[in-house]
Amino acid sequence: MEETEYRGHVVVIPYPSQGHINPLLQFAKRLASKGVKATIATTRYTLKSICTANVGVEPISDGFDESGFAQAKNVDLFLKSFKANGSRTLSELIQKFQDSGSPVSCVVYDSFLPWALDVAKQHGIYGAPFFTNSATVSHIFCLIHHGKLSLPLKLETTPLIIPGLPPLNFPDLPSFLKLPESYPAYLAMKLSQFSNLDMADWIFSNTFEELEAEEARSISKLWPAKLIGPMVPAAYLDGRIEDDKGYGASLWEPFSDDCIKWLETKPPKTVVYVSFGSMVSLTLEEMEEIVWGLKESGLHFLWVVKESEQDKLPDGFVDSTKEKGLIVSWCNQLEILENQAIGCFVTHCGWNSTLEGLSLGVPMVGVPKWADQLTDAKFVEEIWGVGLRAKEDDKGVVRKEELVMCLKEVMEGERSQQIKKNASKWRELAKKAVSEGGSSDKNINEFVQHLVQKDRQ
Numbered sequence: 001m002e003e004t005e006y007r008g009h010v011v012v013i014p015y016p017s018q019g020h021i022n023p024l025l026q027f028a029k030r031l032a033s034k035g036v037k038a039t040i041a042t043t044r045y046t047l048k049s050i051c052t053a054n055v056g057v058e059p060i061s062d063g064f065d066e067s068g069f070a071q072a073k074n075v076d077l078f079l080k081s082f083k084a085n086g087s088r089t090l091s092e093l094i095q096k097f098q099d100s101g102s103p104v105s106c107v108v109y110d111s112f113l114p115w116a117l118d119v120a121k122q123h124g125i126y127g128a129p130f131f132t133n134s135a136t137v138s139h140i141f142c143l144i145h146h147g148k149l150s151l152p153l154k155l156e157t158t159p160l161i162i163p164g165l166p167p168l169n170f171p172d173l174p175s176f177l178k179l180p181e182s183y184p185a186y187l188a189m190k191l192s193q194f195s196n197l198d199m200a201d202w203i204f205s206n207t208f209e210e211l212e213a214e215e216a217r218s219i220s221k222l223w224p225a226k227l228i229g230p231m232v233p234a235a236y237l238d239g240r241i242e243d244d245k246g247y248g249a250s251l252w253e254p255f256s257d258d259c260i261k262w263l264e265t266k267p268p269k270t271v272v273y274v275s276f277g278s279m280v281s282l283t284l285e286e287m288e289e290i291v292w293g294l295k296e297s298g299l300h301f302l303w304v305v306k307e308s309e310q311d312k313l314p315d316g317f318v319d320s321t322k323e324k325g326l327i328v329s330w331c332n333q334l335e336i337l338e339n340q341a342i343g344c345f346v347t348h349c350g351w352n353s354t355l356e357g358l359s360l361g362v363p364m365v366g367v368p369k370w371a372d373q374l375t376d377a378k379f380v381e382e383i384w385g386v387g388l389r390a391k392e393d394d395k396g397v398v399r400k401e402e403l404v405m406c407l408k409e410v411m412e413g414e415r416s417q418q419i420k421k422n423a424s425k426w427r428e429l430a431k432k433a434v435s436e437g438g439s440s441d442k443n444i445n446e447f448v449q450h451l452v453q454k455d456r457q
């Protein structure tokens with residue numbers, strides 16, 4: 001702990017998926033390390049996946065207490081139910097804390113859940129959304145919400161020139177914006193993030209000045225966000241939170257020991273780590289191209305194939321490749337990325353995975369599938385120079401030849417030295433941002449200071 005003085009009480013509410021629980025829980029831990037009482041309030045179904053010291057855990061309800069979204073089966077229904085049940089149970093929780101002498105000073109909520117701000121305001125306390133996408137992606141959605149860009153974004157109008165952002169080509173644009181009818185409920189949710197920001201007391205974004213200063217600053221009138229990232233466990237960055245080697249949340253059982261034992265037998269920087277995060281589902285064709293690409297590359301690989309995806313692997317593949325590869329259904333990604341044997345991260349470019357790759361200095365091959373991943377992959381290759389984006393063919397599939405080419409280039413090709421140099425540079429900048437006196441650290445301290453002043457009033 002940096003400070004031990006009691007400094008207000010913040011209730012943090014994530015959207016209940018792995019890629020959202022992780023950064024919000026990390027923020028709660030960061031606040032706790034600065035003397036703030038932090039409570040994470042999450043849906044009953046995800047409650048048991050969270051295990052962390054120094055942060056309280058309390059249930060709220062999305063109306064599907066047994067298995068969450070899987071029980072609802074329908075995005076629209078799930079979101080409506082979460083809003084109704086979440087508002088009610090959050091309000092009860094705030095009241096419970098009030099009655100028990102531990103009043104809540106601020107609700108920090110996932111920006112996907114703007115109703116949490118209404119609840120905070122009904123109780124007369126601060127409310128602050130936490131954006132889990134890049135500033136660039138938030139910038140684009142914010143413009144759309146304010147009618148400054150209209151949908152769908154079309155090929156004919158690309159490259160899209162937006163002040164403060166690099167020119168965006170068609171493949172770089174978030175998929176929802178090119179095909180607004182593809183996931184209407186998700187699109188509506190992503191736009192609703194901006195619906196009541198004028199009532200918010202702070203806006204937090206999981207990125208950092210050095211990474212996306214201009215992208216954030218150029219929209220600061222509409223989206224005055226405080227950049228506080230990367231929200232990655234402290235052991236990999238500044239080390240100022242004791243024993244902070246993992247997020248402390250896992251919706252699936254990680255096979256960490258198997259992975260680490262296997263990696264220990266491999267020489268430094270020779271293994272490709274492959275993961276598509278928690279949500280992506282590949283087609284059979286996409287899966288096969290990766291299978292044969294990895295095989296043809298001749299490289300060692302550790303591949304996370306979620307249980308729900310494993311029947312897409314060709315028969316006998318797991319056994320036939322035992323020499324070269326290990327396939328697990330889930331792992332502790334940070335422990336893997338940190339391992340000396342890892343030379344490259346094949347990633348879907350979810351924002352957390354992207355920040356983790358950057359923070360741990362691991363060169364990346366982006367194989368984005370949908371949503372904001374497409375934009376993140378552009379930055380990985382073109383703006384930060386920490387990897388390559390594998391190009392899709394006309395059918396939208398990354399072929400094995402392309403994957404092999406990217407792997408070879410990142411691991412040992414002409415651009416490899418520069419990519420590794422850039423990866424080390426970003427690692428240092430990420431560390432600096434959250435270390436004492438760093439840009440993100442200062443922004444978090446300012447917030448904590450405000451809570452203290454409010455408590456003293």
Ligand code: UDP
Nearest residue numbers: 019277278279304330331333350351352353
């Ligand atoms: N992750 C993990 N183990 C795995 C795969 C992923 O712990 O085997 C974590 C990863 O470290 C990241 C999160 O799951 O923090 C995924 O978030 P991201 O934004 O990258 O992608 P999403 O799952 O939201 O698409």
